[in-house]
Amino acid sequence: MNYKKLGAYYSQSVNSNLPQSSTTEKNTSCLHIRRKLILNIFAGIAVILILLTIMFATTILIFRNVDTQTIKPTTGRSININATTTWIQHGITVAGGREGGRRLNQLYNPDSVSVDDDDRSILIAEWENDRIVKWKYGATSGQIVAGGNRRGSRTNQLYNPSYMLVDEKDDSLIICDHGNRRIVRWSRHNSKNGQVLISDINCLRLAIDNNGDIYYSDPDQHVVRRWTKGDTFGTIVAGGNGQGNNLNQLNIPTYIFVDEDYSVYVSDSANHRIIKWLGGAKEGIIVAGGQGDGENVNQLSYPEGLFVDLSGNIYVADNGNHRIMRWLKGFKEGTIIVGGNGKGTESTQFDDLRDLRFDQQGNLYVIDNGNQRIQKFYINPK
Secondary structure, three states: OOOHHHHHHHHHHOOOOOOOHHHHHHHHHHHHHHHHHHHHHHHHHHHHHHHHHHHHHHHHHHHHHHHHHHOOOOOOOOOOOOOOOOOOOOEEEEEEEOOOOOOOOOOOOOOEEEEEEOOOEEEEEEOOEEEEEEEEEOOOEEEEEOOOOOOOOOOOEEEOOEEEEOOOOEEEEEEHHHHHHHEEEEOOOOOOOOOOEEEEEOOOOOOOOOOOOOEEOOOOOEEEEEOOOOOOOOEEEEEEEOOOOOOEEEOOOOOOOOOOOOEEEEEEHHHHHEEEEEOOOOOOEEEEOOOOOOOOOOOOEEEEEEEEEEOOEEEEEHHHOOEEEEOOOEEEEEEEEEOOOOOOOOOOEEEOEEEEEEOOOOOOEEHHHHHOOEEEEEEEEO
């Protein structure tokens, strides 16, 4: 359509009955109308841009709040890792790495690791040094945060701490003080002493649920117990039917994990399997391994460290095979994500695996006990 002709026609038809005005007056009137129209258009655009900016900022704030609630749990369970995620195969030593020793730039038989993203640090329980140390990201030495006052049973001492976890609700450390047969709480606010929570027990590894109940594995009794405040020894939640390989039995349970539904996953080490016990169940369900001791991808060999993401996928330190494996939920076989290159000291090898953890970005931290180091495996960029 010819808009110039349309405008001319409109002007002619409207003005045919009006008194004739000068050309200058007509031009002035048209210019005024055009300016007013342009100003109105720009004002409308400005309003739209302001509204879009407000909507975008509100959306960002909402998603930031959701992310904060999602990745800052009490127990670190809300990390979800894509099933296709891969990791760079060469690990970086972020703590220790020298021969075992007592200096602050050394580790001596580390048994558990916890990642503190907010503090940009990792916390490590050292069995032989009777202490818990904190290593800041990029640091060349650690800082003692619990124990470290020689081996002993006083409240400021530890004896072979075998596991440690962070209770963010109380901003404290829960420590399995294995040699003293007790579980202690240690405040993170410059406390010099621990508080005994449970005594006269044989604990090896720990877990905590969203209610603050503490779970511990007892490899001598072949059980996992849940302890609620006020309990003496706690309630059996896995095992309890003697040592064995039946589904209602365990055989040297080590690392444990409790998911959002309070199901308990157990590294049933001498049975070479990961077994899941639902709340109140009388027997477990094999979710990884269980095909005897071996190196095939459907087998495990003395599994240790254990992590389960929100999708139910299992990450396990397959100690006897010197590898970390991922078992997708419902799968009968796992896949090797790092390691599997034999026992050794290289950046692609392990010697006596223990614990494993992830940070908020999905980077993997592994305790390489025999090499007295913590290895970090960066997530592969896509």
